Amino acid sequence: MSETLRRVRVLVRPKEGILDPQGEAVRRALPALGFGGVGSVHVGRLIELEVEDESQVEDMCRRLLANPTIEEYEWEVIG
Amino acid sequence: MSETLRRVRVLVRPKEGILDPQGEAVRRALPALGFGGVGSVHVGRLIELEVEDESQVEDMCRRLLANPTIEEYEWEVIG
Amino acid sequence: MNLEETYRSLGLSDAEYARVRELLGRTPNFLELSLFSVMWSEHCGYKNSRPLLGRFPSEGGRVLQGPGENAGVVEVGEGWALAFKVESHNHPSAVEPYQGAATGVGGIIRDILAMGARPVAVLDSLRFGDPADGRVRYLFREVVRGIGGYGNPVGVPTVGGEVEFAPAYTGNPLVNAMCVGLLRVEDLMRSRAVGVGNRVILLGARTGRDGIHGATFASDELSGESEARRPNVQVGDPFAGKVLIEACLELRRRDLLVALQDLGAAGITSSASEMAAKGGVGIEIETDRVPLREGGMEPWEVMISESQERMLAVVEPERVEEVLKVAARYGLGAAVVGRVADHGELRVLCGGEVAGSVPAEYLADAPAYEREVVEPEYLKEAQRLDVEEIPVPGDFNAVLLRMLSHPNLCSRRSVWEQYDYQVRTNTVVGPGADAAVMRIKGTKLGYAVVTDGRGKWCYLDPEGGGAATVAEAYRNLSCVGAEPVALTNCLNFGSPEKPAVYYQLARSIEGMSRACEALGTPVVSGNVSLYNETSGGAVYPTPVVGMVGVLEDVSCHATPGFGREGDVVAVVGA
Amino acid sequence: MKIGVVIFPGANCDADALYAVERIGAEPVELWHAEPDLKGVDAVILPGGFSYGDYLRPGAIARFSKVMRPLEEFARGGGPTLGVCNGFQVLTEARLLPGALLQNMSLRFVCRTVPVRVEHPDTPWSGACVPGEILHLPVAHNEGNYFAAEETIAQLEDEGRVIFRYLENPNGSRNDIAGICNAERNVVGMMPHPERVSDPLLGSEEGLKVLRSVLEFAGAKVH
Numbered sequence: 001m002s003e004t005l006r007r008v009r010v011l012v013r014p015k016e017g018i019l020d021p022q023g024e025a026v027r028r029a030l031p032a033l034g035f036g037g038v039g040s041v042h043v044g045r046l047i048e049l050e051v052e053d054e055s056q057v058e059d060m061c062r063r064l065l066a067n068p069t070i071e072e073y074e075w076e077v078i079g
Numbered sequence: 080m081s082e083t084l085r086r087v088r089v090l091v092r093p094k095e096g097i098l099d100p101q102g103e104a105v106r107r108a109l110p111a112l113g114f115g116g117v118g119s120v121h122v123g124r125l126i127e128l129e130v131e132d133e134s135q136v137e138d139m140c141r142r143l144l145a146n147p148t149i150e151e152y153e154w155e156v157i158g
Numbered sequence: 159m160n161l162e163e164t165y166r167s168l169g170l171s172d173a174e175y176a177r178v179r180e181l182l183g184r185t186p187n188f189l190e191l192s193l194f195s196v197m198w199s200e201h202c203g204y205k206n207s208r209p210l211l212g213r214f215p216s217e218g219g220r221v222l223q224g225p226g227e228n229a230g231v232v233e234v235g236e237g238w239a240l241a242f243k244v245e246s247h248n249h250p251s252a253v254e255p256y257q258g259a260a261t262g263v264g265g266i267i268r269d270i271l272a273m274g275a276r277p278v279a280v281l282d283s284l285r286f287g288d289p290a291d292g293r294v295r296y297l298f299r300e301v302v303r304g305i306g307g308y309g310n311p312v313g314v315p316t317v318g319g320e321v322e323f324a325p326a327y328t329g330n331p332l333v334n335a336m337c338v339g340l341l342r343v344e345d346l347m348r349s350r351a352v353g354v355g356n357r358v359i360l361l362g363a364r365t366g367r368d369g370i371h372g373a374t375f376a377s378d379e380l381s382g383e384s385e386a387r388r389p390n391v392q393v394g395d396p397f398a399g400k401v402l403i404e405a406c407l408e409l410r411r412r413d414l415l416v417a418l419q420d421l422g423a424a425g426i427t428s429s430a431s432e433m434a435a436k437g438g439v440g441i442e443i444e445t446d447r448v449p450l451r452e453g454g455m456e457p458w459e460v461m462i463s464e465s466q467e468r469m470l471a472v473v474e475p476e477r478v479e480e481v482l483k484v485a486a487r488y489g490l491g492a493a494v495v496g497r498v499a500d501h502g503e504l505r506v507l508c509g510g511e512v513a514g515s516v517p518a519e520y521l522a523d524a525p526a527y528e529r530e531v532v533e534p535e536y537l538k539e540a541q542r543l544d545v546e547e548i549p550v551p552g553d554f555n556a557v558l559l560r561m562l563s564h565p566n567l568c569s570r571r572s573v574w575e576q577y578d579y580q581v582r583t584n585t586v587v588g589p590g591a592d593a594a595v596m597r598i599k600g601t602k603l604g605y606a607v608v609t610d611g612r613g614k615w616c617y618l619d620p621e622g623g624g625a626a627t628v629a630e631a632y633r634n635l636s637c638v639g640a641e642p643v644a645l646t647n648c649l650n651f652g653s654p655e656k657p658a659v660y661y662q663l664a665r666s667i668e669g670m671s672r673a674c675e676a677l678g679t680p681v682v683s684g685n686v687s688l689y690n691e692t693s694g695g696a697v698y699p700t701p702v703v704g705m706v707g708v709l710e711d712v713s714c715h716a717t718p719g720f721g722r723e724g725d726v727v728a729v730v731g732a
Numbered sequence: 733m734k735i736g737v738v739i740f741p742g743a744n745c746d747a748d749a750l751y752a753v754e755r756i757g758a759e760p761v762e763l764w765h766a767e768p769d770l771k772g773v774d775a776v777i778l779p780g781g782f783s784y785g786d787y788l789r790p791g792a793i794a795r796f797s798k799v800m801r802p803l804e805e806f807a808r809g810g811g812p813t814l815g816v817c818n819g820f821q822v823l824t825e826a827r828l829l830p831g832a833l834l835q836n837m838s839l840r841f842v843c844r845t846v847p848v849r850v851e852h853p854d855t856p857w858s859g860a861c862v863p864g865e866i867l868h869l870p871v872a873h874n875e876g877n878y879f880a881a882e883e884t885i886a887q888l889e890d891e892g893r894v895i896f897r898y899l900e901n902p903n904g905s906r907n908d909i910a911g912i913c914n915a916e917r918n919v920v921g922m923m924p925h926p927e928r929v930s931d932p933l934l935g936s937e938e939g940l941k942v943l944r945s946v947l948e949f950a951g952a953k954v955h
């Protein structure tokens with residue numbers, strides 16, 4: 001079975017305009033560590049999974065991996 | 080200033096062999112949603128940021144964005 | 159690598175290796191050597207502290223279970239009992255503070271669960287270096303997050319604890335967690351394996367290479383070089399921990415278990431050999447039946463893995479089916495991995511072949527080292543201080559303000575607000591008081607619980623400090639209106655191989671024991687954490703006491719703070 | 733009156749909800765997540781906790797439990813449904829309530845008793861209160877920061893669907909929202925824990941008012 005598995009990478013990030021407290025916290029922490037010149041920072045989720053049937057991925061993202069109210073996603077087959 | 084900013088994408092994931100409870104929970108949830116044939120699932124973090132100086136990114140990852148004790152990371156300039 | 163290098167890299171001394179050979183009457187193989195090395199480590203074997211721990215008084219009218227089990231148990235009344243123990247997770251927390259603290263909480267909760275008790279309260283006793291140091295602040299923040307990160311989801315309220323800062327703990331924080339469990343007296347479980355032919359069931363998470371000291375094992379017998387760089391850090395899974403609690407309590411309720419034991423340090427090896435040694439039986443483990451998280455694990459790795467969220471149960475053959483059914487209902491992993499045998503050995507089988515076999519009692523009986531107790535020089539120096547020589551401050555108001563803003567005296571609200579201290583609706587008095595007060599639903603009974611430690615005092619006067627620690631816990635319980643009953647303790651010290659530290663350890667135990675005798679509070683459980691050192695030297699000798707008291711009528715308890723205008727204020731005591 | 737309490741594998745306030753239901757004199761019924769059966773209850777509570785460890789997002793996995801199918805039917809059919817804390821998160825994930833609960837602005841878990849104003853007593857879960865009444869209720873969450881699109885927030889306000897509002901916002905939620913209801917007003921979600929404030933021995937029983945409301949709503953005898 002494992003020959004037929006494809007590796008898929010899903011990126012989930014806060015929708016534009018949605019509050020991102022984690023990203024904000026990182027952005028504020030960077031200067032204190034000596035990193036200047038940083039613009040926006042956003043923190044989201046990375047999901048990597050192996051699937052037999054990549055036609056299911058879109059549905060997985062919509063129904064489980066991302067919450068469309070607050071998040072957007074993209075995915076690609078990586079192997 | 081904003082012309083000089085580069086967009087960087089950082090992917091952070093649990094190191095190999097490190098327990099990934101989130102990935103495991105998703106893996107176990109999927110069949111109940113009617114998604115069969117799923118192999119491993121791993122959940123990590125996606126960080127997207129704008130920086131002036133990309134030579135700082137490696138250091139940012141090591142010191143703040145990832146926890147090198149239990150996580151590995153990769154990054155690339157995306158714009 | 160030759161055998162000599164092997165046993166040394168596994169942490170056994172020449173004398174210990176000689177002892178292993180003498181006990182076995184033969185040369186152990188690598189797997190057997192691994193079993194001895196983990197069981198005879200300081201952590202599991204109490205090599206340096208065992209002779210001293212015998213000094214603690216451990217008997218009393220309410221004691222149902224003293225030291226020697228997963229936790230001590232005392233009777234409360236009306237058929238109720240409390241199981242409790244404190245444990246350290248200092249070194250893991252120094253390396254990876256969030257996960258170190260989280261898995262510390264998870265580990266102590268499972269000790270309580272193993273007694274057949276429902277975990278009902280957690281306390282955390284924490285010590286860090288100077289908070290002006292950035293790394294210290296990071297450790298502090300992440301440890302607190304980790305304790306909440308495990309305790310909150312798992313549904314056990316964190317109701318008390320302490321935080322103290324002193325430079326002596328820089329680089330080597332102390333992270334001790336105490337758990338209290340509630341049970342019916344007749345439900346008390348023990349970890350004694352009995353009944354030849356009974357099955358051994360591994361419950362909970364799959365086994366991975368967590369906590370295996372891969373780096374020291376880079377040799378040919380072992381699989382691959384990649385292992386050498388494997389991070390030796392365990393990650394907690396509070397969700398799995400929660401499911402494990404509920405499933406084990408149901409197994410207990412339905413009387414399906416002969417014995418139960420958590421898997422902590424040294425994993426299956428420690429649990430199985432202790433269960434076997436206590437029951438005077440043997441246990442056979444078939445490593446190929448252990449559900450694995452990673453491929454290609456060797457039998458020795460399976461045996462010593464410290465993967466979290468696992469328990470080992472002994473079950474009668476005709477009950478196995480039902481146990482597996484209960485586990486399945488909770489979505490909990492469960493597998494029959496072995497059986498109780500009459501040969502008295504911990505026997506490891508792989509592919510039907512014996513991969514190693516050693517008498518369980520030898521594993522459980524690490525060599526003990528008794529050392530001479532010699533007063534160290536620093537004490538004479540420290541005690542020479544003349545109090546009269548300290549100048550009297552000119553401005554007491556300024557002193558008061560400085561004291562109030564000192565990290566060791568300021569409010570701890572920002573810590574305990576990160577803990578769910580109310581879940582299960584039994585917390586009568588939560589964090590912020592002298593001790594936490596809990597009720598037992600359906601009765602008028604309550605209990606109070608507190609942790610205390612006085613590191614600096616113990617450094618300056620180990621015996622007096624040890625006694626003062628016990629007395630402070632006792633007073634804190636009295637202040638909320640509880641009758642102190644018994645205590646658990648965690649002995650956080652430096653290297654016992656240093657005479658000064660060994661002296662501190664011995665005298666602190668003496669002081670604690672004398673206070674226990676005077677106050678009538680026996681020691682029913684505990685834990686020892688030695689080698690708390692960095693290049694800067696040892697931590698303050700810090701015995702932490704967790705004491706439990708009983709309230710016959712929990713509605714009659716006291717809280718700190720002035721209640722109403724016009725009330726009388728009185729000072730009691732010397 | 734029979735009130736069901738859904739038990740997810742990682743729920744940890746289920747016992748407290750069952751206890752509070754008993755305290756108001758109703759009959760508590762355990763509803764196991766893996767059984768698609770509401771056992772004929774008259775109202776349902778989704779209690780707090782960490783249904784599936786809150787991995788991925790709180791409530792994301794729980795909403796697909798077997799019990800959720802009949803529960804969604806029950807809720808859409810007008811059955812009184814209350815989600816507390818994680819239960820609120822599950823209801824938003826299941827789209828029975830609009831919006832989402834983001835991480836607290838402080839990025840920290842917060843356990844604290846806060847004053848909460850009852851804005852509208854015209855739901856099954858607030859009817860025993862008077863408008864403007866202030867209840868002191870504990871919160872205990874890491875993701876309680878209510879968020880919805882501007883239009884949605886405006887709509888909630890216009891339609892009087894913000895049922896509970898913080899007077900001291902512990903998490904950064906929009907418009908200090910502590911609890912909302914659906915358009916039909918039978919489904920309420922709230923972050924504060926009324927079931928925890930159910931015994932004078934623990935300080936107060938103000939929270940029972942929220943739960944008693946459903947008895948009045950059902951016209952049952954109030955104890």
Ligand SMILES: Nc1ncnc2c1ncn2[C@@H]1O[C@H](COP(=O)(O)OP(=O)(O)O)[C@@H](O)[C@H]1O
Nearest residue numbers: 211225226227228422647649681683684685686
């Ligand atoms: N400081 C102590 N005081 C009393 N008993 C102790 C102390 N330290 C350890 N013990 C007892 O020794 C036994 C072994 O402890 P430990 O190895 O920590 O338990 P576990 O095997 O559950 O991890 C336990 O019964 C414990 O109660």
